[in-house]
Amino acid sequence: MAHINGIDEKVLVDRLIDGDQTAFELIFRFYYPGLVTFARQIILDADEAEEIVQYLFVQLWSDRKRIRESQSLKNYLFVSVRNRSYNFLKRQQIKENVYQELKQMVETDMLYNPDLFVVSELQEQISRAFKKLPDRTREIFLLSRIKGDSNDEIAEQLNLSKKTIETQISRALRILRIELEEFIFLLIILGFRNL
Numbered sequence: 001m002a003h004i005n006g007i008d009e010k011v012l013v014d015r016l017i018d019g020d021q022t023a024f025e026l027i028f029r030f031y032y033p034g035l036v037t038f039a040r041q042i043i044l045d046a047d048e049a050e051e052i053v054q055y056l057f058v059q060l061w062s063d064r065k066r067i068r069e070s071q072s073l074k075n076y077l078f079v080s081v082r083n084r085s086y087n088f089l090k091r092q093q094i095k096e097n098v099y100q101e102l103k104q105m106v107e108t109d110m111l112y113n114p115d116l117f118v119v120s121e122l123q124e125q126i127s128r129a130f131k132k133l134p135d136r137t138r139e140i141f142l143l144s145r146i147k148g149d150s151n152d153e154i155a156e157q158l159n160l161s162k163k164t165i166e167t168q169i170s171r172a173l174r175i176l177r178i179e180l181e182e183f184i185f186l187l188i189i190l191g192f193r194n195l
Contacts (some may be wrong), residue, residue, distance in 0.1 A: 042085035129179035141172035
């Protein structure tokens with residue numbers, strides 16, 4: 001049985017179980033440095049090693065009534081630190097595995113493609129902008145730019161003058177330019193040069 005500051009460890013454990021803070025402090029000061037070194041050799045992280053050992057001592061104090069007098073405190077502490085260190089490494093490995101899976105998913109899945117979000121936002125903005133066009137202007141613009149009809153064809157189809165068609169298209173472009181101002185560069189890249 002070990003002696004801590006000249007006191008038999010079993011006596012200190014009995015006093016610890018009874019709630020003696022001095023006994024706890026003596027045990028802490030005696031074992032803490034060695035336990036931290038031991039944990040650091042397993043997990044290779046000084047800060048985490050200290051945290052593991054500190055948490056062990058917090059738990060030792062709060063669960064002191066459950067300490068079995070027959071077991072060696074030294075063995076109990078070192079086995080606990082070893083197990084906690086292994087658990088820490090397992091959690092870290094799980095985090096790393098999850099991180100790698102997420103990274104892989106983000107890099108390969110279209111759902112995580114940033115362009116998809118930009119395009120979706122652009123589509124929403126275009127839809128809102130088109131709703132701001134007067135009905136007749138929208139109809140003429142869609143016939144011209146989406147269907148590809150010429151101004152003469154639209155004029156004949158809607159029984160309007162060619163000049164009215166040109167004016168309505170210009171009006172639509174002016175409104176869309178204002179509404180889609182923050183997306184102009186993207187629209188030009190996507191081939192909407194006349195906006």
